Amino acid sequence: MTSRQWTLPVSPAGLRVLVNGYQSWSEAELRPIEDTQATPLMRWRQEQGHDPAFLPSGAPGRWRSHTLIALIRPDGGGWVGCAQDATRTFTHWEAHSDGAAVQVWYTQEGPEVPVAWEETPDVIRSVEAQAARLGQNMGARTPPPLRVWCSWYSYYRNVTLEAMIDNARQARQYGLEFDVFQLDDGFQADLGDWTEPSAHFGGHARDLPAALTGLGVTPGLWLAPFLVAPTSRLFAGHPEWMLRDRQGNPLLAGHNWGGPYHALDTTHPDVLDWLRELASTVRGWGYTYLKLDFLYGAALPGVRHDPAVGRAQAYRMGLQALRDGAGEDAFLLGCGAPLASSIGLVDAMRTGPDVAPFWDEESRRVWLGDATGPSARNALHTSLSRWYQHAWYQPDPDVMIARRELSLLSRNERHALAGMLDVIGGLRASSDPIAMLDAEGLELLRRSLQISAPDRPVTLTRSFGGAVTHFSRGTF
Ligand code: 9PG
Numbered sequence: 001m002t003s004r005q006w007t008l009p010v011s012p013a014g015l016r017v018l019v020n021g022y023q024s025w026s027e028a029e030l031r032p033i034e035d036t037q038a039t040p041l042m043r044w045r046q047e048q049g050h051d052p053a054f055l056p057s058g059a060p061g062r063w064r065s066h067t068l069i070a071l072i073r074p075d076g077g078g079w080v081g082c083a084q085d086a087t088r089t090f091t092h093w094e095a096h097s098d099g100a101a102v103q104v105w106y107t108q109e110g111p112e113v114p115v116a117w118e119e120t121p122d123v124i125r126s127v128e129a130q131a132a133r134l135g136q137n138m139g140a141r142t143p144p145p146l147r148v149w150c151s152w153y154s155y156y157r158n159v160t161l162e163a164m165i166d167n168a169r170q171a172r173q174y175g176l177e178f179d180v181f182q183l184d185d186g187f188q189a190d191l192g193d194w195t196e197p198s199a200h201f202g203g204h205a206r207d208l209p210a211a212l213t214g215l216g217v218t219p220g221l222w223l224a225p226f227l228v229a230p231t232s233r234l235f236a237g238h239p240e241w242m243l244r245d246r247q248g249n250p251l252l253a254g255h256n257w258g259g260p261y262h263a264l265d266t267t268h269p270d271v272l273d274w275l276r277e278l279a280s281t282v283r284g285w286g287y288t289y290l291k292l293d294f295l296y297g298a299a300l301p302g303v304r305h306d307p308a309v310g311r312a313q314a315y316r317m318g319l320q321a322l323r324d325g326a327g328e329d330a331f332l333l334g335c336g337a338p339l340a341s342s343i344g345l346v347d348a349m350r351t352g353p354d355v356a357p358f359w360d361e362e363s364r365r366v367w368l369g370d371a372t373g374p375s376a377r378n379a380l381h382t383s384l385s386r387w388y389q390h391a392w393y394q395p396d397p398d399v400m401i402a403r404r405e406l407s408l409l410s411r412n413e414r415h416a417l418a419g420m421l422d423v424i425g426g427l428r429a430s431s432d433p434i435a436m437l438d439a440e441g442l443e444l445l446r447r448s449l450q451i452s453a454p455d456r457p458v459t460l461t462r463s464f465g466g467a468v469t470h471f472s473r474g475t476f
Pocket residue numbers: 025048049152184185222255256293335336353354
């Protein structure tokens with residue numbers, strides 16, 4: 001474990017800190033250093049939304065960040081630090097103000113990697129340059145962005161084969177230009193039993209690609225390939241494949257789908273074979289776009305088959321097996337994933353929590369310290385604070401919402417969400433049942449599918465006339 005420490009020759013007054021959360025859903029933000037970084041009060045949110053080995057601090061004036069950190073003076077200059085490799089190493093940053101002085105230190109979990117640290121007159125440019133170098137070092141894939149229709153944010157787990165085909169047909173009728181139609185969670189019998197259908201789906205996931213291709217769109221499929229439900233056939237057949245806790249029990253990797261679930265141990269050679277086989281099977285069904293979700297499961301702290309392999313490396317071995325099975329030309333979208341350690345293996349990455357058909361859930365965000373939950377506000381806040389990650393993959397800031405039914409968003413909020421997603425750039429997605437859209441909704445969606453060039457913070461202020469003030473140089 002390497003560590004280094006600096007004392008900055010600056011007063012904390014007016015100093016801001018840019019922090020990056022561990023995985024897709026963890027908060028990233030730019031805040032006055034004297035503020036307090038929220039930490040989740042509920043234990044089950046700690047492993048599901050964060051790195052349980054390096055949680056947000058929860059203490060006034062103390063900020064924790066993964067891979068990259070920046071401290072920004074009112075004049076726009078300051079300090080930037082960024083790991084230059086994340087293939088086998090997680091890099092942890094901490095900045096602390098005691099009211100008089102500011103200290104920064106970092107620790108590494110895994111083999112030593114080069115770390116850039118510099119004082120700069122232009123923090124934004126330096127953040128972008130250091131992040132870009134990390135991307136280059138890890139062979140970042142940045143294909144053109146895609147326009148995706150995803151079943152999750154309207155049908156949730158009740159999606160059916162028929163709903164997928166109906167929506168693809170209606171999108172075509174209305175001339176909506178989607179590249180991909182992606183089936184989300186709900187088609188499978190259980191977590192781990194991906195090749196067996198759920199009772200309500202009304203068919204089999206392998207029957208969908210031909211219909212979608214016939215309608216002129218690329219078939220996409222959601223998987224949470226590292227997760228295993230205790231009720232699944234996979235768990236019954238291979239209990240020895242699970243990541244374990246210190247007592248030797250299958251590790252609890254989180255709580256969702258009405259119960260707890262486990263994660264695969266990706267240092268086990270048979271697990272890697274199974275992952276390759278899974279990705280190649282769904283590719284064989286015709287899915288060339290895969291949304292690989294809850295990927296943090298393979299990187300949790302735990303007892304592994306090969307104890308010499310660290311968490312970041314174990315994670316990447318699992319992801320590499322999926323890439324090998326899906327093929328070099330498959331489009332892989334990571335989600336719920338350790339960010340920097342995915343560079344080079346995924347084409348796109350969710351860079352924030354889920355959008356929801358409401359703006360904010362203050363009780364959960366403020367009182368429970370959990371800004372990883374679904375809301376339009378959380379999704380935008382975090383994806384905006386990761387603008388420099390364009391150099392790592394295509395960012396996916398999640399869906400816009402144009403429908404008025406099944407939504408609490410006001411008209412202004414629907415338009416603001418769509419506008420901000422366009423500013424963030426990257427993938428463009430929608431989940432609205434096409435039949436639910438009125439004329440204004442269809443127009444908003446149509447406009448949203450015209451992707452403008454990925455933007456940068458300097459132009460953020462131009463687009464919003466200074467509304468996004470925390471990104472403007474003037475306020476740094
Ligand atoms: C499917 C969904 C969608 C969505 C993903 C992900 O921490 N949590 O409990 C948690 C649950 C679900 C979730 C994110 C976090 O959503 O982001 O797009 O695919 O899974 O179940």
